Amino acid sequence: MLVRVAHWMTHVEHDLRSPVWRPWLDRLGRELEVVRYDERGCGLSGSDDVPLELDTAVEELAAVVAATGAPRVALLGQSGAAGPAVAYAVRHPERVSHLVLLGGYLAGLLHRAPSPEALAFHDASLRLVELGWGRNDPAVQQFFTTRFIPDASLDEARALNEQQRLSCGAARAVQIMRARAALDVRLLAPLVRCPTLVMHAEGDQIVPVGLGQDLAAAIPGARFVTLPTRNHIPLAADPGFELFCRTVTAFVRPDGIKPALTARELELAELVAQGLDNLQIAARLGVADKTVRNALSTLYAKLQVEGRPQAVVRTRELGLGGS
Structure with a gap:
């Protein structure tokens, strides 16, 4: 069983018809049972007044893992969900068989000694989200879509534009962005003890590949794999999409998919x-x-x-x- 740790811009129903996420579910679902859920305040999950901190995300994940009834699960932590996946694996090592991290990082922007220009860009992005996230304005939504999936087809770009509107409102989106910028698992990563696979798009514009390399280096015995794509979210047409899916499946179920060789x-x-x-x-x-x-x-x-x-x-x- 592979639990996809909740990350920003998901909607468990929209995912099923999205040309961005449906290929993931179809391909990984061939050989793995994939469990998904929406982060609180996103998609079909209700919101509350609990601050969006690391402990909040770990609490959500713990509830989902418990609900599966499985004694142990593999975790897929993508982007901002990598931190909660690491934290859960450290706090509940008996429940995690494998850890897969994609496009993740050890610490958010505020812990990376950002330049004044980087902080200004972050603040401008927050303001843009605050004013334009929930509007039916493709120009605003396309700004973020172009950064997340620069090589998307027209249909894929439209789907992610729509997903931004469906996933959450502007206020929640700003809260999520602030929480990601403050995330920090630098002290937890060296304590991970389960087999770990770290994957990263080599041309990622949202999270530079060097941050993924740092994440892998901090986790004992972690394996690092680069994917030949610029997309933060690997797309079905990417040269690295099949590599991603096959590598994840082989890592999580190494004895279940061995080919019959003479x-x-x-x-x-x-x-x-x-x-x-x-x-x-x-x-x-x-x-x-x-x-x-x-x-x-x-x-x-x-x-x-x-x-x-x-x-x-x-x-x-x-x-x-x-x-």
């Missing part, structure tokens, strides 16, 4: 995992280079990868290559 294919996969090129593999197996190319094509199909880089990642996920 003994010869397993030997070939082992050499791929070691990083050998075609000529080296041919020499090791005592076959012609053309034979290796043909065998690799068959192997890639079974592994459901598109080329050597993805094959290396996939075979290592399966425990090959000694890494």
Whole structure:
């Protein structure tokens, strides 16, 4: 079971028809049971007067995990939800089997020694949200959509524009943005003890990839994977979307999706995992280079990868290559 920790701009009903989020649910749902919920004051969740702090988010998550009835769950913490996912994993280690973090960070803007220009941009963004978030004004909404998913199709951009309006009102959006800027799990991250996968879009404009690298470095034994996209939310057409979904699934359920390989294919996969090129593999197996190319094509199909880089990642996920 994979619990998607609540993050900004979700609506559990709208997600089901959104070209942004529906592909996630369809693809991850093939092999994982995905549990979703809306952050308080967003989507279908009611709001209250409780401050939007780290403890508030952890309390929500704890209630959802308890409601699943599962003894242990995997957590997916994206963007501002990475912090609450880390905090929950530290406070309730017996309930978390795996931790997956996407586009996350250790600390919000206010804890990163921001420049005066960065603070001014943040304040201007807050003011824009305050005045224009709930209005039916595509120009205002598009400002944020362009930053979140710069390579979106027209349909995807329209869907995220609409999701901004549906997710919450202007006042709640401002509260969420302030809470994210004040988030800080720098002291908690080194205390994580469950297997952790940190993924980040290499061209992310919302959360620079360096912040994701810092997050991975702070968590003992965490694995870091970059995704070849500029989108903070990986989209179905992104070259990294399938890599993201497959890597998450393999990480959470490593024994549930192993492909059926022959003994010869397993030997070939082992050499791929070691990083050998075609000529080296041919020499090791005592076959012609053309034979290796043909065998690799068959192997890639079974592994459901598109080329050597993805094959290396996939075979290592399966425990090959000694890494």
